Each structure stands twice: as structure tokens, then as C-alpha cells.
Amino acid sequence: MARIGIVGSQGRMGAALAEAIRAAGHEMSGGVDRDTGDVAQLAATSDALVDFSAPVALQATLDACVASGIPVLIGTTGLESEHHAAIDRAASGIAVLQTGNTSLGVTMLAHLVQEAASRLGPDWDIEIVEIHHRMKVDAPSGTALLLGEAAAKGRGIALADNSERGRDGITGRRAEGAIGFASLRGGTVAGEHTVYFAGTDERIAMTHLAENRMIFARGAVKGAAWLLGRAPGRYTMPQVLGL
Structure with a gap:
């Protein structure tokens, strides 16, 4: 069982992720959103984070995960080159899986x-x-x-x-x-x-x-759990499936 925290917990995907975490037998360690919660504190009490928030929030998520030494799965879309550069820097110290779709x-x-x-x-x-x-x-x-x-x-x-x-x-x-x-x-x-x-x-x-957002939530939880114990670096969803 893993303790998985959600960044973007109050959105539609946040609710789906909370359900998927419980269904997979893991524990939801908490959630943060734009105006609620402290991502650094969430990372300190989690085994992994899942971020489906917004590009503007990405750097804070990465910093918190690096500081706590935990992996992160990033499902946020609309990322630009500067966001990918930040992910590359974080991936030198922690395991990061970034994808445009977790299905x-x-x-x-x-x-x-x-x-x-x-x-x-x-x-x-x-x-x-x-x-x-x-x-x-x-x-x-x-x-x-x-x-x-x-x-x-x-x-x-x-x-x-x-x-x-x-x-x-x-x-x-x-x-x-x-x-x-x-x-x-x-x-x-x-x-x-x-x-x-x-x-x-x-x-x-x-x-x-996609008939329901739960397909993305289930895939994200599977990916986050797969990251546990992985060496620092950037990973992909095909690796989760062994492709």
C-alpha cells in the first residue's frame, strides 16, 4: 500500500483520482489545490504525488518532491518547453513520469x-x-x-x-x-x-x-505506484506496460 497525494485535488480529475487510489488499495495522503493546502507538507507525508493541476503549479510540485525525495506522476497538459526543462532538472534527483494521457x-x-x-x-x-x-x-x-x-x-x-x-x-x-x-x-x-x-x-x-475520467485516474494510480523505488530519471507510460 502506498500513500499517494493529489495536486489538483478539487478538480474533476482530483475526485476521480481519490476514488481510484482507494479502489487500488492505496491510501490518499491528502490533496492540495490552488487556494488550499501546502504541497511541500503533502510531499513530506506521501510516498508519491500525482499532479493534474495547471502548468503554473508544476514548479512548486517538483520542488516539493525533490525536497522530500519522492517520485511524481505529472498528467497536467499544456506544458511548454520551460516546464519540460524543469522536469528534466527534477528528474536528475527523483523519478518522474510525465505524460499527456495516463489511459x-x-x-x-x-x-x-x-x-x-x-x-x-x-x-x-x-x-x-x-x-x-x-x-x-x-x-x-x-x-x-x-x-x-x-x-x-x-x-x-x-x-x-x-x-x-x-x-x-x-x-x-x-x-x-x-x-x-x-x-x-x-x-x-x-x-x-x-x-x-x-x-x-x-x-x-x-x-x-474515453467513456469516463476514471480510465485516466486508474492509469495514473498504476503509474504512480510503479514509480516507487525507481531510480531518478524520466519515465513513460509505455514502460509501465512493459512496452
């Missing part, structure tokens, strides 16, 4: 996307379409970017140099080898992602449907 199903989907991208040539166009609830503030979703990175890795290219987003107006023909993104927002959709491989006269579609 075990999405983790497997990313594995399959990378495999397909590595075997299909650049004449197969890759498009990633995602839809989320109206309250989501970042786009493309962290999961869409995760899938895009998987496709780019399969092709041996850099996603940052080979992506097309937000097409509007006369954009010209599609660039060969580009990975396209389209983001839809509305209703209460927990998350739906489809990766299209569009070739000449044929098309492959790989889809993951």
Missing part, C-alpha cells in the same frame, strides 16, 4: 501508431482528430500531441517541424509527410481521438474513446 488504452494506441508509422511510407498521410468537452482550455490535446509524437518517432522525424494545425482559408496543398491535427470542442465529451493513415484508395483509422 492504458491510449498508451497501447500510441504504441500501435508508432509501429504503423514506421512501416507505412510518407505517401500515407497522417491526420489526428480529437474532441473534448467545452471546458478544455488547451488544443491540440495532450493526448493528440502524444499520438503525434508517436507517429513522428515511427517516421524518424521531429513533430515540431512536420505538423499542420488550424488550417483555414487557402492553405495550399498538404505538405508531404506532415502530421495534421484537428481539435473539436463541445458538450461533456471525456475524450475521443482518431489517428488516420490515409493512403491511395485506402485508409486506416485507429480510435480510442
